[in-house]
Amino acid sequence: QAMVTQEPSLTVSPGGTVTLTCDSSTGAVTSGHYPYWFQQKPGQGPRTLIYHTSKKHSWTPARFSGSLLGGKAALTLSGAQPEDEAEYYCLLLYSGYWVFGGGTKLTVL
Amino acid sequence: EVQLVESGGGLVQPGGSLRLSCAASGFTFSNYWMTWVRQAPGKGLEWVANIKQDGSEKYYVDSVKGRFTISRDNAKSSLFLQMNTLRAEDTAVYYCGGGSYLDYWGQGTLVTVSS
Numbered sequence: 001q002a003m004v005t006q007e008p009s010l011t012v013s014p015g016g017t018v019t020l021t022c023d024s025s026t027g028a029v030t031s032g033h034y035p036y037w038f039q040q041k042p043g044q045g046p047r048t049l050i051y052h053t054s055k056k057h058s059w060t061p062a063r064f065s066g067s068l069l070g071g072k073a074a075l076t077l078s079g080a081q082p083e084d085e086a087e088y089y090c091l092l093l094y095s096g097y098w099v100f101g102g103g104t105k106l107t108v109l
Numbered sequence: 110e111v112q113l114v115e116s117g118g119g120l121v122q123p124g125g126s127l128r129l130s131c132a133a134s135g136f137t138f139s140n141y142w143m144t145w146v147r148q149a150p151g152k153g154l155e156w157v158a159n160i161k162q163d164g165s166e167k168y169y170v171d172s173v174k175g176r177f178t179i180s181r182d183n184a185k186s187s188l189f190l191q192m193n194t195l196r197a198e199d200t201a202v203y204y205c206g207g208g209s210y211l212d213y214w215g216q217g218t219l220v221t222v223s224s
Contacts, residue, residue, distance in 0.1 A: 001170070001171055036210075036211060038154070040154070044216075045204050045214040045215060045216050045217055046146070046154060046204065046206070046214050047214065048210065048211045048212060048214075051210035051211065052210065055210070057210070057212060087153075089153060089154050091154075091156065091211075096159075096166075096168045097156070097159075097168050097169075097170065098144075098156040098159070098168075099156060100146075100153060100154045100155060100156055101153075102153050103153040103154070
């Protein structure tokens with residue numbers, strides 16, 4: 001099965017902007033992979049932030065946005081808040097099965 | 110209020126079996142694909158299995174094929190994961206998820222496979 005790669009860790013300053021990426025071992029990530037982005041804080045289950053590349057749930061803060069960037073799925077956080085410090089996972093669909101990325105630990109410092 | 114509540118986790122010896130359950134409420138369970146995802150201690154999320162609304166399609170990660178079976182009971186708004194021939198590497202918190210776009214997630218149930 002395919003492998004999905006994310007940056008292991010990133011740091012952003014409060015109020016700053018950061019982009020997390022999600023790369024596929026099979027080639028360019030496209031909208032056909034229906035990219036998802038999840039946030040997970042310690043001791044909690046995952047929370048879906050973005051689905052189908054760029055769509056937001058009602059609970060997704062406006063400062064989060066999803067896109068395709070240079071053959072990868074991307075999650076951009078504009079105006080980082082201390083509460084955004086968490087682990088972020090992308091999820092891609094491959095012909096009936098799903099694969100998570102390894103996660104990015106985002107530090108707001 | 111939407112709730113997904115997992116149960117059935119615990120300590121089991123290698124080679125043993127467990128059946129996880131996920132009780133759904135607050136949404137029309139039968140309308141949605143449902144998913145099991147797991148997270149080994151200190152590790153990332155891993156997709157385990159999906160099941161279509163009517164149970165006619167099921168997909169599994171390679172590492173559990175032939176050992177795990179996902180099923181559902183729409184009349185009882187419940188999702189299940191039958192886990193057989195368990196291995197140490199199956200030790201994880203197991204989460205159920207679902208909804209139109211994976212909107213809903215439970216808090217997880219811990220499965221520990223150890224002698």
